[in-house]
Amino acid sequence: MQWTQVTVKTESEAVEAVSFILNDLGATGVKIEDAKDFEKLRPGKFGAHGEIIDPNDIPHLEKGAAVTAYYPQNIFVPEILPTIKQRVLALKEFGLDPGAGEVVTSAVSDENWATAWKKYYHPVRVTRHLTVVPDWEEYQAAQDDERVIYLDPGMAFGTGTHPTTKLMLQALEMTLRGNETVLDVGTGSGVLSIAARLLGAAKVNAYDVDDVAVKSALDNIELNPKAQPIKVAANDLLAGIHEQVDVIVANILAEIIIPLVPQAFENLKNNGYFLCSGIIADKIQVVTEAIENQGFVIEEKMQIKDWYGVIARKPLPDE
Ligand SMILES: C[S@@+](CC[C@H](N)C(=O)[O-])C[C@H]1O[C@@H](n2cnc3c(N)ncnc32)[C@H](O)[C@@H]1O
Numbered sequence: 001m002q003w004t005q006v007t008v009k010t011e012s013e014a015v016e017a018v019s020f021i022l023n024d025l026g027a028t029g030v031k032i033e034d035a036k037d038f039e040k041l042r043p044g045k046f047g048a049h050g051e052i053i054d055p056n057d058i059p060h061l062e063k064g065a066a067v068t069a070y071y072p073q074n075i076f077v078p079e080i081l082p083t084i085k086q087r088v089l090a091l092k093e094f095g096l097d098p099g100a101g102e103v104v105t106s107a108v109s110d111e112n113w114a115t116a117w118k119k120y121y122h123p124v125r126v127t128r129h130l131t132v133v134p135d136w137e138e139y140q141a142a143q144d145d146e147r148v149i150y151l152d153p154g155m156a157f158g159t160g161t162h163p164t165t166k167l168m169l170q171a172l173e174m175t176l177r178g179n180e181t182v183l184d185v186g187t188g189s190g191v192l193s194i195a196a197r198l199l200g201a202a203k204v205n206a207y208d209v210d211d212v213a214v215k216s217a218l219d220n221i222e223l224n225p226k227a228q229p230i231k232v233a234a235n236d237l238l239a240g241i242h243e244q245v246d247v248i249v250a251n252i253l254a255e256i257i258i259p260l261v262p263q264a265f266e267n268l269k270n271n272g273y274f275l276c277s278g279i280i281a282d283k284i285q286v287v288t289e290a291i292e293n294q295g296f297v298i299e300e301k302m303q304i305k306d307w308y309g310v311i312a313r314k315p316l317p318d319e
Pocket residue numbers: 078079082156157158159160164165168185186187188189190191192207208209210213235236237251252253256278
């Protein structure tokens with residue numbers, strides 16, 4: 001089994017709180033390194049086996065502290081990084097100094113990730129009409145009504161095969177009829193935006209908070225002339241966006257979907273659809289409550305493996 005290692009560089013006083021945040025987001029364990037612990041070790045002290053300890057021989061931090069967490073494969077770390085950064089920096093509000101709050105991931109190095117997954121990534125018929133094809137593979141559509149999405153997701157999330165993406169591809173296929181306006185929040189590789197256009201949406205705007213994702217989405221849109229044009233921009237959810245669209249789709253974590261719910265309601269036309277996934281079993285109730293309390297009608301709850309998706313509709317005023 002592979003693990004992703006996430007290290008938060010912080011200060012001694014914040015190590016407990018940072019450990020709590022990392023565990024709360026699904027870490028299976030944390031390791032704490034604290035320069036203050038080494039200050040207590042004096043040269044010449046005896047260790048447990050009678051050896052003389054010279055702290056300088058032990059790899060240690062010269063200053064500050066670092067908390068390292070380990071995440072199992074079913075947690076997609078790039079997705080939780082913005083939440084980690086946000087919650088660590090917010091510790092200031094509780095009177096704790098989080099230091100730089102710098103977050104570093106390793107174990108699955110960029111280089112490994114960029115190449116290792118390619119071995120397992122082949123054309124996949126994800127839904128009745130949508131097939132995702134790696135850009136470097138030759139593929140011939142088997143039916144006239146099959147739509148092919150060419151992708152090279154690189155470091156961004158969205159090969160099209162993750163259950164959460166699949167749920168939203170299915171939801172788009174169930175919802176779109178043609179000529180809709182669509183907002184794709186947390187676009188990652190751009191896969192959902194490309195799918196929306198290929199399924200007949202007239203206009204799609206895609207947003208992501210991560211510049212790597214924005215670049216990846218733009219590159220993938222280049223690979224799919226039939227899906228062009230799609231507008232892509234860096235944005236935090238729908239902050240500052242005021243539109244009236246037919247469909248909003250978002251595959252993000254439950255914690256991030258909840259603040260999106262009122263923004264989605266505001267940006268949808270009556271009878272418009274809010275499609276969301278990225279929700280684990282523990283969170284489905286709180287997300288559906290937030291959606292219903294906002295005034296949406298839940299039309300479908302979908303599930304693949306441990307992941308849930310929701311199709312919600314903004315009702316007509318007289319409903
Ligand atoms: C699970 S990926 C989904 C990618 C793609 N849409 C898919 O379905 O495969 C979630 C994406 O949401 C982005 N994201 C996370 N927080 C965000 C926020 N506050 N605003 C916009 N995008 C965000 C992440 O950078 C990531 O690219």
